[in-house]
Amino acid sequence: MSSENxxxxxxxxxxxxxPEQLALIRESVRKAKEPRAKPRTWRxxxxxxxxxxxxxxxxxxxxxxxxxxxxxxxxxxxxxxQPGVRVRVRFGAGRHRVREGRREGGGLIxxxxxxxxxxxxxxxxxxxxxxxxxxxxxxxAELLGLARAVADRYAGSLADVLQLAVPPRxxxxxxxxxxxxxxxxxxxxxGSWARYERGEAFLQSLAxxxxxxxxxxxLPGPEWAEELARAVAATLVSGRGALVVLPDGRAVARxxxxxxxxxxxGRHAVLTADAGPEKRYRxxxxxxxxxxxxVVGTRAAMFAPVRDLGLxxxxxxxxxxxxxxxxxxxxxxxxxxxxxxxxKCAFLLGSWSCTVEAAQLVESGWARPLVAVREQVRRAAxxxxxxxxxxxxxxxxxxxxxxPSLAWQVARDGLRHGPVxxxxxxxxxxxxxxxxxxxxxxxxxxxxxxxxxxxxGAAGGALWCGWCxxxxxxxxxxxxxxxxxxxxxxxxxxxxEELGRAFPAVPVRTSGREHVLDTVPAAPALVxxxxxxxxxxxxxxxxxxxxxxxxxLGRPDLRAGEDALRRWIGAASLVRPQAxxxxxxxxxxxxxxxxxxxxxxxxxxHAVRELAERAELGFPPVSRMAAVSGTGExxxxxxxxxxLPREAEVLGPVPLPVTAAGRPRRPGAPPPGEHWxxxxxxxxxxxxxxxxxxxxxxxxxxxxRGGDAVxxxxxxxxxx
Numbered sequence: 220m221s222s223e224n225x226x227x228x229x230x231x232x233x234x235x236x237x238p239e240q241l242a243l244i245r246e247s248v249r250k251a252k253e254p255r256a257k258p259r260t261w262r263x264x265x266x267x268x269x270x271x272x273x274x275x276x277x278x279x280x281x282x283x284x285x286x287x288x289x290x291x292x293x294x295x296x297x298x299x300x301q302p303g304v305r306v307r308v309r310f311g312a313g314r315h316r317v318r319e320g321r322r323e324g325g326g327l328i329x330x331x332x333x334x335x336x337x338x339x340x341x342x343x344x345x346x347x348x349x350x351x352x353x354x355x356x357x358x359x360a361e362l363l364g365l366a367r368a369v370a371d372r373y374a375g376s377l378a379d380v381l382q383l384a385v386p387p388r389x390x391x392x393x394x395x396x397x398x399x400x401x402x403x404x405x406x407x408x409x410g411s412w413a414r415y416e417r418g419e420a421f422l423q424s425l426a427x428x429x430x431x432x433x434x435x436x437x438l439p440g441p442e443w444a445e446e447l448a449r450a451v452a453a454t455l456v457s458g459r460g461a462l463v464v465l466p467d468g469r470a471v472a473r474x475x476x477x478x479x480x481x482x483x484x485g486r487h488a489v490l491t492a493d494a495g496p497e498k499r500y501r502x503x504x505x506x507x508x509x510x511x512x513x514v515v516g517t518r519a520a521m522f523a524p525v526r527d528l529g530l531x532x533x534x535x536x537x538x539x540x541x542x543x544x545x546x547x548x549x550x551x552x553x554x555x556x557x558x559x560x561x562x563k564c565a566f567l568l569g570s571w572s573c574t575v576e577a578a579q580l581v582e583s584g585w586a587r588p589l590v591a592v593r594e595q596v597r598r599a600a601x602x603x604x605x606x607x608x609x610x611x612x613x614x615x616x617x618x619x620x621x622x623p624s625l626a627w628q629v630a631r632d633g634l635r636h637g638p639v640x641x642x643x644x645x646x647x648x649x650x651x652x653x654x655x656x657x658x659x660x661x662x663x664x665x666x667x668x669x670x671x672x673x674x675x676g677a678a679g680g681a682l683w684c685g686w687c688x689x690x691x692x693x694x695x696x697x698x699x700x701x702x703x704x705x706x707x708x709x710x711x712x713x714x715x716e717e718l719g720r721a722f723p724a725v726p727v728r729t730s731g732r733e734h735v736l737d738t739v740p741a742a743p744a745l746v747x748x749x750x751x752x753x754x755x756x757x758x759x760x761x762x763x764x765x766x767x768x769x770x771x772l773g774r775p776d777l778r779a780g781e782d783a784l785r786r787w788i789g790a791a792s793l794v795r796p797q798a799x800x801x802x803x804x805x806x807x808x809x810x811x812x813x814x815x816x817x818x819x820x821x822x823x824x825h826a827v828r829e830l831a832e833r834a835e836l837g838f839p840p841v842s843r844m845a846a847v848s849g850t851g852e853x854x855x856x857x858x859x860x861x862x863l864p865r866e867a868e869v870l871g872p873v874p875l876p877v878t879a880a881g882r883p884r885r886p887g888a889p890p891p892g893e894h895w896x897x898x899x900x901x902x903x904x905x906x907x908x909x910x911x912x913x914x915x916x917x918x919x920x921x922x923x924r925g926g927d928a929v930x931x932x933x934x935x936x937x938x939x
Contacts, residue, residue, distance in 0.1 A: 275331065280382065280546070288308070293348065299354040306332050353393060366381050374918065432559065432585060433567050448482075454530040460512040460525035464531075465535070487513035487515055488502040488513070493517075513525075539936070572784060600797065602802045604804050625804055726745070730749070735754075753793055849896070864910055877893070
C-alpha cells in the first residue's frame with residue numbers, strides 16, 4: 220500500500236475516531252446502493268434451444284414504430300423470457316453494427332415480450348434481449364388484444380394504450396404473495412333492485428352465468444351504490460369476475476363501502492390513480508393473479524386484467540372524468556363496450572340521467588332498458604319547480620340579490636327541516652349565440668355547427684360557424700323566424716357571501732374545485748356547490764336551488780342541453796322525495812326541452828329525442844367525427860397527404876382560441892401563445908374504422924418524415 224493510501228495524511232481513515240462515528244460510517248457504507256450495472260450485450264452467448272426468437276413491443280409510443288420487433292433470446296434468459304414479461308432491449312443500432320452474427324449498440328428501452336417464435340420473419344441478424352426486468356407476466360393475450368382494439372379505434376399506438384393499461388412496476392409489490400382466492404359468495408338478495416321492472420331478472424341472469432346487457436336509469440337517492448354491489452355479488456356467484464368503473468374517488472368509496480358491507484373484506488380490489496404506485500400495483504397484481512375477482516375504480520381501472528370477466532359496469536358515463544386525457548384519449552364507455560364484445564360478458568351502463576350514447580345502445584337493440592315504472596319514479600323523485608325569464612324580469616328580489624322569490628321561499632322552508640343545496644355553474648363558461656325570442660341555438664345553415672360572435676361576444680356583430688368557419692351574414696331563427704340574437708353570457712361571480720346575506724343566521728358551506736366535501740350533516744345549512752362537487756347529505760337535502768341555468772344551457776357545445784340535465788338530475792337526486800317535502804327550484808326557461816325533462820324526471824325521453832335530432836343532422840354519435848388541430852400550415856399539409864374515406868366531410872379549419880400564459884392547457888388546445896387551427900372530419904355510420912385507419916396512417920407517415928406535429932383525436936367530446 221502506498222503512503223498516499225495508507226499512513227500519509229495522518230493515518231488510515233477512521234483511526235482514532237470514536238466508536239459511534241465508526242458505527243455510523245459502517246452503516247452508511249452498508250446502506251449505499253451499488254451502481255446499477257448495464258445489461259449485458261450477450262456477445263458470443265448461446266441462444267435458447269427452443270423458440271430462440273422473442274417478439275417484443277418496444278415502449279416508443281410513436282405511430283411509425285407501432286409494430287413488433289424480433290430479438291434473439293440468450294440461453295440464460297430462456298426460463299424468464301416468457302410471453303407477457305417486461306424486458307429491456309437495445310433499439311436503434313442500425314444494420315451495420317453487427318459482431319459475431321449479432322446486432323449490437325443502440326439505446327436501452329423498455330418493452331413487453333409478446334410471444335416466442337422458432338424463427339423470425341426478419342432476414343438480417345437480430346439483437347439479443349438485454350434483460351428480463353421481471354419474470355412476472357403482466358401482459359396477457361386478452362389484455363394485448365383489448366389494447367390493440369383500443370389503439371385501432373382511436374388512431375393511436377399500442378404502446379400508448381399499454382401505458383394506460385399496465386401500471387408502473389414496483390419490485391416490493393411483486394415480491395409479496397397475493398392472498399388465496401375466496402370461494403364464490405352466497406346469492407345476494409334482490410334488495411332495492413325490486414323497484415325496477417326487470418331488476419330481479421337481471422340479477423338472476425348474472426348469478427346463473429348469463430350475459431345480459433342493460434342501460435340502467437337509476438332512481439334518485441343513495442341506493443345506486445348498493446345496487447351496483449349486488450350486481451357484482453351476483454356475478455361472483457357464477458364464478459366469474461366483475462369490473463365497475465366510476466367517475467371519481469367519492470363514488471368509488473361509496474361502492475367500496477357497499478361491497479364490503481355486502482361481501483366482507485378481501486373479495487374486491489380498488490384501483491384508482493390517486494393510490495400510491497406500490498399499493499396500486501399490489502392490488503393490480505392480485506387481480507391479474509386471480510386472487511381477487513372483482514374490481515372497483517376510476518377510469519384507471521378500465522383495463523384491469525380481471526380473470527373470467529363476467530360483468531363490466533360503468534356509472535354516469537356522461538361525466539367528463541371518464542375521458543382519458545393521455546393519448547390516445549379513450550373513453551371508459553367505449554373501452555368497456557369493447558371488453559363486453561371481446562370477452563362476451565354482461566354489460567351495465569347506469570346513471571341517474573341518460574346520455575345520447577346510452578339511448579343509442581337501447582335504440583339499436585344491443586342493450587335493453589332497465590327502468591322503474593312511472594309510479595315508482597314519482598315516489599322517489601322530489602318536486603321540481605321552475606323560474607323563467609318572465610318571472611325574473613318581474614322579480615324585485617331576483618334583481619337585488621340574484622335569488623328569485625320562489626327560490627328564497629323554498630330555501631327558507633327547507634332550512635327548517637335540514638340542509639339546502641345550492642348549485643352554481645363553474646367559472647369560465649363560454650358564450651353561445653341563441654335566438655333572443657325562443658332561445659333556440661343559432662346554427663350554421665351549411666353544417667349545423669354553432670354560430671359564434673367573434674367581436675367580443677356582441678350579439679349584433681358578425682357571426683361565424685365554430686365548425687366549418689363560414690360567415691353567416693343574414694341569420695334568422697328557423698323555429699320562430701326572429702332575426703334577433705342573444706349572447707348567452709352569464710357572469711360567474713357567485714359567492715356564498717351573497718346567500719349568507721340573504722340568510723344571515725344560517726351557516727354556509729362551499730364545495731368546489733379547490734375543496735370538495737364528501738358529506739354534510741343533517742343540520743340546517745346552505746351548501747353551495749359547483750356541478751359535480753355536491754356532497755351527500757345525511758338523510759338527503761330538504762331542498763335544492765339550481766341557479767343560473769342559462770350559464771350551462773348556453774355553452775357552445777353540442778352536449779350543452781344533455782350535460783345541463785345530467786348535472787341538474789345529479790343534484791336533484793340528492794334531495795328527499797316529494798312525499799318527504801323535497802323540492803327543487805331550477806332557474807331556467809321552463810319551455811326548454813332540458814328543463815321540461817327535469818320537471819317530468821324523464822332523462823330517457825330527452826336522450827331519445829336528442830338522438831333522433833342528431834341522426835337527422837348527422838351529429839355524433841350517429842356519425843363518427845375526428846378533430847385535427849395544429850398550426851395552419853401543418854393542418855393544411857396533413858389534409859394534402861391523408862387519404863380520407865370517400866364519404867368523409869371536412870368542416871373547417873377554424874382558428875382555435877389562444878391559450879393564455881399560465882392557464883391550464885386543455886387536450887387539443889394550442890400551447891400558450893401559439894395560433895392553431897382545427898378541422899373536423901365527419902363520416903356516416905360504418906365508416907369510423909376506415910376514418911381512424913386513414914388518420915393513423917397519415918400521422919405515422921408525417922412523424923416518420925419529421926414534420927410538424929398535428930393533434931388527432933377520434934370522437935372528441937367537445938366539438939362545439
